[in-house]
Amino acid sequence: MIHIDIVIINWNAGNLITDAVKSILCCDYPFENLSIIIIDNASTDGSADKIPSHSSVQVIRNKKNVGFAAACNQGYLLAKGDYFLLLNPDTKLFKDTLIKSVQFMEGNANISILGVKHLDDMGVVHPSCSRFPTLTDFLILSVGLNKVFPKLFKPPIIMMDYDYEIGGNVDQVMGAYMFMRIKDINRLGLKMDERFFLYYEDLDFSKQLNDAGGLSYYTPTIAIIHAVNGTTNQIKDRRLFYNIKSRIQYSKKYFNSIELFLISIFSLFIEPFCRIVQLSFKGEIAEIKEVLKGYWMIYADMFRLK
Numbered sequence: 001m002i003h004i005d006i007v008i009i010n011w012n013a014g015n016l017i018t019d020a021v022k023s024i025l026c027c028d029y030p031f032e033n034l035s036i037i038i039i040d041n042a043s044t045d046g047s048a049d050k051i052p053s054h055s056s057v058q059v060i061r062n063k064k065n066v067g068f069a070a071a072c073n074q075g076y077l078l079a080k081g082d083y084f085l086l087l088n089p090d091t092k093l094f095k096d097t098l099i100k101s102v103q104f105m106e107g108n109a110n111i112s113i114l115g116v117k118h119l120d121d122m123g124v125v126h127p128s129c130s131r132f133p134t135l136t137d138f139l140i141l142s143v144g145l146n147k148v149f150p151k152l153f154k155p156p157i158i159m160m161d162y163d164y165e166i167g168g169n170v171d172q173v174m175g176a177y178m179f180m181r182i183k184d185i186n187r188l189g190l191k192m193d194e195r196f197f198l199y200y201e202d203l204d205f206s207k208q209l210n211d212a213g214g215l216s217y218y219t220p221t222i223a224i225i226h227a228v229n230g231t232t233n234q235i236k237d238r239r240l241f242y243n244i245k246s247r248i249q250y251s252k253k254y255f256n257s258i259e260l261f262l263i264s265i266f267s268l269f270i271e272p273f274c275r276i277v278q279l280s281f282k283g284e285i286a287e288i289k290e291v292l293k294g295y296w297m298i299y300a301d302m303f304r305l306k
Contacts, residue, residue, distance in 0.1 A: 001032075002033065002083065002106070004035070004083045004085055004098060005035045005037060005079035005080065005182075006035065006085045007037045007038075007075030007079070007084065007085070008020060008021070008038050008039070008087050008088070009089070010039065010040045010041065010048060011040070011042075011043055011065060012043045012044060012047060013045075013047050014045055015047075017038070017050070017089040018050045020089050020090070020091055021036060021038070021054075021057060023092040023225075024036055024093055024098075025054060025056070026093075026095060027094075027095055027096075028095045029099055031054070031056045034098075035056060035078075036056050036057045037058050037060065037079070039062065040060065040062060041067075042062050048061060058078070060074065060078075067198060068199075069192035069193060069195075069197070070194040072201070073191050081182065082182060082183075083101075083179060083181060085179050085180070086180070086202075087176070088177070088226065090228075091177060091224050091225060091226045092225040093225075094224065097116070097224055101114060101179045101222055104221070105179065108217070110215055112180065112181050112184040112188075112214035112216065113173060113179065113180050113206065113214070113215075113216040113217070114178075114180075115128055115129060115170070115173020115174060115178065116218070116223055116224055117221075117224070118177070118224060118225075118226040119223055119225050120225070120226070120227070120228070121225060121227070127158050127159055127160050127162065128164070128218070128226075129158075129170040129172065129173055129174065129218050130157050130159060130171060130172040131156075131170075131172075132171045132172070132206075133156060135262065138156070138247065138251065138266065138267070140156045141156045142266035142267050143266070143271070144274050167217065168218060169216065169217055170216055170217065171207075171216065172216060173216050174202065175202030176226050177226070178205075188212040188213075190205065190208050190209060191205075192204075192205055193205070193253075195249055196250075197242055199247075200247060200249065204253065236287075236290040236294070237291075237293035237294040237297065238294070240294030240298075241294050241297040245298065245301065247263070248260075248264055248268075251263045268299075268302060272291060272292075275291050276292075279291065
């Protein structure tokens, strides 16, 4: 039987991580061919203590939060099977999710990474694929033109305009469920770039794969339940900080110096103004405070960006 290594990175996920592991243990997949590796990034909420005890479950407790990318690499080094599944703690699998994923990959040898349909608790489909960003995409994102003029500007990066009932090749599938063929990852010599502490690491990984000739694919025939941002709603200011910092890191890696300059200016100085104006019109005062706190963290750190 084909072996699957599932890696979940936990940081203060509360009961979500418990529910995620329980859903895996309820899947129609033999436990002897399943390894569930939990990398706990120094959680302080006791969530690591609530993870169900099982022969297939291994919990690695880091003494400090090393970041998402580094923890992923840590988990990957422990993987010894045929497939590697990177799974978010705010997800739940259906009984047939794993067996269908294996069957799909076994029948499509050209695919290196598989993504599936993401549903919320009400069964509503949520976007789970992204495009590799261009300079224009980042500028549109910073100004929020896609929100102000949705008919004129398509959503940048996240494929909000994609028909998620149709399968096909995509640039990137969301890191909440990335089902990967281990031999392809090893052959291409890929790993997560640990300069991304949080966010953009899965986009960068998919970019590495694409540039090396690998293929990412989305299928609507397999599904999971995903509470989007379920583990970061508690830290909206830090979520914004890491998002902007990782965006600039990604731009430093893939864009030329002029493009990087423009992206940095828009992200660091124009975007906060646009965010505040848009939130003011909506009357979301609490969200404005989170934006101000997030950008204060960004400005304090910006001269230390590497």
